[in-house]
Amino acid sequence: MLDKAETTDLIAPTPGLTGGVRSASKHDSGPKHVTGEAVYIDDIVEPYGTLHLAPGAATIAHGKIIKMDLSKVRSAPGVVCVLTADDIPGTNDVSPAHTHDEPVLPDGIVQFYGQPIFCVAAETREQARAAAKLADIEYEELPAILSIDDAMAQKSYVAEPHVMKRGDSASALASAPHRHASRMVIGGQDHFYLEGHVSFAIPQEDGDVFIHCSTQHPSEVQHNIANVLGRPANAVTVEVRRMGGGFGGKETQSMQWAALASIVAIKTGRPAKMRLDRDDDMIMTGKRHDFIVDYDVGFDDSGRICGADIQYAANCGFSADLSSAIADRAMFHTDNAYYLGDVEIRSYRCKTNLVSNTAFRGFGGPQGMVAIERIIDEIAITLGLDPLDVRTANYYGDDGRNMTPYHMPVEDNVLPELTRDLLASSNYRQRRAEIDAFNAQSPVIKRGIAMTPVKFGISFTTTFLNQAGALVHVYQDGSVHLNHGGTEMGQGLFIKVAQVVAEEFQIDLEHIKITATNTGKVPNTSATAASSGADMNGMAARNAARTIKDRLIAFAATHYKVGAAEIHFVPGRVIVGDVADISFAELVKLAYFGRISLSATGYYATPKIHYDRETASGRPFFYFAYGMACSEVMIDTLTGENKVTRVDILHDVGQSLNPAIDRGQIEGGFIQGMGWLTSEELWWDDAGRIRTHAPSTYKIPACSDRPEDFRMELWSSGRNVEKSIHRSKAVGEPPLMLAISVHRALAHAVASVAQGKVVPALNTPATPEAILRAVLRLADDTVHIARSDSNDRQEKGARSAAMAGVSAPQAGA
Numbered sequence: 006m007l008d009k010a011e012t013t014d015l016i017a018p019t020p021g022l023t024g025g026v027r028s029a030s031k032h033d034s035g036p037k038h039v040t041g042e043a044v045y046i047d048d049i050v051e052p053y054g055t056l057h058l059a060p061g062a063a064t065i066a067h068g069k070i071i072k073m074d075l076s077k078v079r080s081a082p083g084v085v086c087v088l089t090a091d092d093i094p095g096t097n098d099v100s101p102a103h104t105h106d107e108p109v110l111p112d113g114i115v116q117f118y119g120q121p122i123f124c125v126a127a128e129t130r131e132q133a134r135a136a137a138k139l140a141d142i143e144y145e146e147l148p149a150i151l152s153i154d155d156a157m158a159q160k161s162y163v164a165e166p167h168v169m170k171r172g173d174s175a176s177a178l179a180s181a182p183h184r185h186a187s188r189m190v191i192g193g194q195d196h197f198y199l200e201g202h203v204s205f206a207i208p209q210e211d212g213d214v215f216i217h218c219s220t221q222h223p224s225e226v227q228h229n230i231a232n233v234l235g236r237p238a239n240a241v242t243v244e245v246r247r248m249g250g251g252f253g254g255k256e257t258q259s260m261q262w263a264a265l266a267s268i269v270a271i272k273t274g275r276p277a278k279m280r281l282d283r284d285d286d287m288i289m290t291g292k293r294h295d296f297i298v299d300y301d302v303g304f305d306d307s308g309r310i311c312g313a314d315i316q317y318a319a320n321c322g323f324s325a326d327l328s329s330a331i332a333d334r335a336m337f338h339t340d341n342a343y344y345l346g347d348v349e350i351r352s353y354r355c356k357t358n359l360v361s362n363t364a365f366r367g368f369g370g371p372q373g374m375v376a377i378e379r380i381i382d383e384i385a386i387t388l389g390l391d392p393l394d395v396r397t398a399n400y401y402g403d404d405g406r407n408m409t410p411y412h413m414p415v416e417d418n419v420l421p422e423l424t425r426d427l428l429a430s431s432n433y434r435q436r437r438a439e440i441d442a443f444n445a446q447s448p449v450i451k452r453g454i455a456m457t458p459v460k461f462g463i464s465f466t467t468t469f470l471n472q473a474g475a476l477v478h479v480y481q482d483g484s485v486h487l488n489h490g491g492t493e494m495g496q497g498l499f500i501k502v503a504q505v506v507a508e509e510f511q512i513d514l515e516h517i518k519i520t521a522t523n524t525g526k527v528p529n530t531s532a533t534a535a536s537s538g539a540d541m542n543g544m545a546a547r548n549a550a551r552t553i554k555d556r557l558i559a560f561a562a563t564h565y566k567v568g569a570a571e572i573h574f575v576p577g578r579v580i581v582g583d584v585a586d587i588s589f590a591e592l593v594k595l596a597y598f599g600r601i602s603l604s605a606t607g608y609y610a611t612p613k614i615h616y617d618r619e620t621a622s623g624r625p626f627f628y629f630a631y632g633m634a635c636s637e638v639m640i641d642t643l644t645g646e647n648k649v650t651r652v653d654i655l656h657d658v659g660q661s662l663n664p665a666i667d668r669g670q671i672e673g674g675f676i677q678g679m680g681w682l683t684s685e686e687l688w689w690d691d692a693g694r695i696r697t698h699a700p701s702t703y704k705i706p707a708c709s710d711r712p713e714d715f716r717m718e719l720w721s722s723g724r725n726v727e728k729s730i731h732r733s734k735a736v737g738e739p740p741l742m743l744a745i746s747v748h749r750a751l752a753h754a755v756a757s758v759a760q761g762k763v764v765p766a767l768n769t770p771a772t773p774e775a776i777l778r779a780v781l782r783l784a785d786d787t788v789h790i791a792r793s794d795s796n797d798r799q800e801k802g803a804r805s806a807a808m809a810g811v812s813a814p815q816a817g818a
């Protein structure tokens with residue numbers, strides 16, 4: 006069969022076909038999201054007798070439970086059962102990587118403040134929540150490790166440290182013309198999905214269970230719940246129609262809630278629902294890892310890096326979860342777009358008495374990249390160069406400058422072209438000159454601009470996860486039932502895969518029924534993660550559709566006595582040589598009577614990738630996704646207040662499967678990244694208690710925070726040199742890192758306080774307080790301050806005193 010995507014590189018939607026690939030079809034649930042008709046798990050009509058669960062939380066960060074009297078909980082109104090570690094029928098473990106370090110409910114030892122230590126099931130959710138507060142618990146406290154520095158000092162790790170290297174970084178540093186060393190503190194991030202964690206377990210015959218779960222990883226929930234229940238995997242079915250956002254937070258952390266709901270369902274024979282309250286969700290589930298990065302770089306007069314020594318310490322929390330893979334991905338993105346010369350990268354995975362941190366859009370990549378982007382700016386300031394020139398001087402190139410620290414050559418680099426195109430459309434050079442001129446005469450308000458690239462590796466770095474499956478049925482009327490292992494979390498995966506199938510059969514999208522992900526239909530799936538949902542499930546679904554199509558062609562060839570090459574699927578119709586021109590549905594009907602199977606599975610395993618973690622070398626990524634952003638900001642040096650005034654983005658999605666969805670992902674990812682880097686500040690007190698556990702204290706971007714002038718384009722020259730699904734590129738995570746340009750623009754504005762000659766050690770998040778502190782530090786460090794007005798200074802002093810009183814963030818500047 007002729008493969009259009011592989012041979013002709015379909016560049017536009019197929020004329021006459023509605024909703025094929027490359028069409029800007031709206032999200033299949035878009036109207037339902039808006040009207041409220043989209044069914045989330047808490048909207049499912051509850052069967053009679055449904056029980057509601059609430060977790061009981063620990064009130065220390067680390068210690069032994071020496072007494073747990075739950076009698077008042079058990080006798081509270083409406084309470085039907087109370088679970089402790091003793092009630093777990095199978096293995097008390099929901100650790101994803103089989104590290105056996107994550108109990109469903111702890112057996113005696115508390116590992117973080119807020120850890121669920123028992124669970125109440127009652128007739129109503131309010132009754133369960135009220136009862137959960139009545140426990141009488143005594144602890145013997147143990148010393149708690151609450152910071153990365155403490156964990157490093159005590160060598161407290163959840164996994165072994167890991168090293169990547171190329172060449173001899175020590176000699177390269179020693180002989181470098183210039184050298185710069187510093188430390189960057191990078192904050193975490195709460196997922197703040199609109200729908201929190203929720204699981205609804207319905208008991209079945211024979212002690213089996215069916216679970217509606219808000220998870221990115223139905224198969225892992227299935228396997229873990231089977232272990233927890235002491236049953237085989239085939240006793241557990243997990244279904245996910247959609248999530249109200251996952252962002253990585255539901256890659257592994259859905260397990261505990263599904264486990265509790267399932268145990269109650271099995272124990273009581275009644276449906277059981279566990280829906281976390283927002284505050285509990287923020288207290289009890291992991292976040293983006295906060296990092297400390299210590300670095301030492303050597304560079305020449307042009308700003309080219311010749312050697313680098315980079316050390317990461319990631320705050321993993323109390324258990325391993327996905328931390329090893331996340332810390333690895335930070336290492337894989339240490340270089341971002343740059344050839345680092347001789348380099349050594351070390352990574353420590355710190356174990357602390359805090360909630361276990363987990364996947365979050367970018368999966369460690371953002372933490373790796375934000376550090377190198379600050380380093381580049383520091384080199385530029387040291388040498389008095391435009392940071393963009395230092396960036397381009399360090400871009401991967403040919404002649405021996407294309408090898409990553411993990412020994413994978415970069416063969417698809419489009420950043421020089423992307424940079425050229427964005428330079429032209431953003432007018433960066435002229436605007437930067439204008440901004441510097443503005444800053445020179447503006448004592449209080451300062452502006453900043455920065456242009457930063459993104460290069461993001463696509464594939465799970467855990468190679469075996471790069472596989473996917475699909476199931477396609479064609480019914481006698483020509484309508485299609487589509488199922489695959491990917492989950493929908495708002496990112497538009499379902500519509501993209503449906504478009505692929507519409508294109509394959511050449512039928513309008515409306516004939517394809519998108520159905521809930523279900524472990525009973527497609528087994529042994531990977532998490533929908535690593536931005537590879539459409540790449541992998543799109544291919545699997547195309548393969549399934551192609552199997553059916555090939556059968557239809559073979560049938561028609563026999564039926565009409567023509568050669569297979571004479572049969573063409575065109576929009577809505579099938580042309581059989583000059584013998585017949587029939588609708589897809591008519592051919593399907595004939596094939597059914599001809600006793601042809603109209604159902605098929607499809608499978609896909611990403612080609613070309615391999616990685617040897619022992620030697621830290623190989624090809625972990627099928628390809629790279631690229632993007633470039635130019636952000637302009639304004640800060641008030643008296644208050645630290647700031648806003649993003651203009652953003653220009655060019656992003657490479659290859660040849661888009663759906664430009665409307667891709668644009669949504671780029672805008673959303675950028676804003677989410679902006680939140681991480683500017684306003685979302687997590688803060689724990691000295692007892693290890695998170696104090697930012699609600700929107701009142703944790704500030705995600707609001708509509709009013711969006712850039713006043715937001716210009717985003719899919720890069721028109723975008724292409725994928727690899728044979729990805731219709732030559733598209735993954736888009737889910739990479740755009741988040743475009744927001745690093747905002748952080749760098751803020752740093753540019755801050756640096757202007759010292760005429761751009763002193764490096765502002767701006768950490769993340771760059772909250773108003775952090776910006777103010779950075780401004781004050783620079784102003785104090787500088788002999789010549791632009792502002793000489795003494796009233797200004799008095800005001801500044803008073804404000805800084807006030808600010809010091811209200812904030813002492815762990816991750817602040």
Ligand code: MTE
Pocket residue numbers: 249250251252253365366367494495496497498533534535536537538539670673735736737738
């Ligand atoms: N977009 C929305 N609306 N909601 C989400 O939860 N998750 C992101 C990204 N975009 C997310 C999202 C993350 S972390 C990933 S890995 C990808 O979507 C996963 O989906 P994909 O592989 O289909 O792109």
Ligand code: HPA
Pocket residue numbers: 256327330334364368464465466467470532534535
């Ligand atoms: N990305 C997202 N999730 C993952 C990965 C990855 O690279 N590896 C394992 N889980």
Ligand code: MOS
Pocket residue numbers: 221252253254256364365366367368533534535536738
């Ligand atoms: Mo995304 S962090 O890979 O779920």
